[in-house]
Amino acid sequence: MFRFLAVTVLTLIGNALGLLVASWLLDGFNLSLQGFLWSVLFFTIAQLILSPFVLSMTIRYMPVLRGGIALVTTLLVLWLTTLFTSGVEIKDLNAWILAPLIIWLTTVLAGVVLPLFLFKKTIGKVKENHTPEQL
Numbered sequence: 001m002f003r004f005l006a007v008t009v010l011t012l013i014g015n016a017l018g019l020l021v022a023s024w025l026l027d028g029f030n031l032s033l034q035g036f037l038w039s040v041l042f043f044t045i046a047q048l049i050l051s052p053f054v055l056s057m058t059i060r061y062m063p064v065l066r067g068g069i070a071l072v073t074t075l076l077v078l079w080l081t082t083l084f085t086s087g088v089e090i091k092d093l094n095a096w097i098l099a100p101l102i103i104w105l106t107t108v109l110a111g112v113v114l115p116l117f118l119f120k121k122t123i124g125k126v127k128e129n130h131t132p133e134q135l
Contacts, residue, residue: 006119011048014110016040018103019088025102028095033088042085046077074107075100 019040023031031039054073078100082089090096 006115008044008048009118010111010114011014011107013114015044015047015103017110018106019043021106022095022099022102025100026095028090028092029099030089031089032087032089035085037053037087039081039085039087043077043081046080047073050077063078070108071104072099074104078103098126 016036019031022029051073052071054076055069058069058072075096078088078090082090090099094131
């Protein structure tokens with residue numbers, strides 16, 4: 001349960017950062033302050049739900065895309081977020097192409113860096129209680 005909660009928190013923070021970075025870097029990608037929190041929540045829930053489904057469909061029907069599954073899922077979830085929330089608006093093709101890449105990359109970086117800060121005590125306790133061979 002702790003692992004699922006940790007993954008959910010990291011995904012939520014990573015998605016929030018990804019949407020913010022995309023809005024800062026792309027002219028055709030707009031976030032509204034009012035809808036931002038709802039959009040991040042919707043984006044994260046949709047991503048957590050759709051990722052396993054998109055992965056299984058890709059493995060079954062398009063195994064060539066297996067490596068890019070996170071990008072495909074990010075694009076799909078971004079499209080759904082623009083449809084069902086008012087917090088994200090994408091105006092041009094350039095933003096549609098680059099936004100999933102920016103969001104995905106930011107989320108990956110957040111997933112690597114954030115645990116070092118958010119779960120520092122937990123990681124330290126695990127290292128204290130185990131020998132190097134057990135890690």
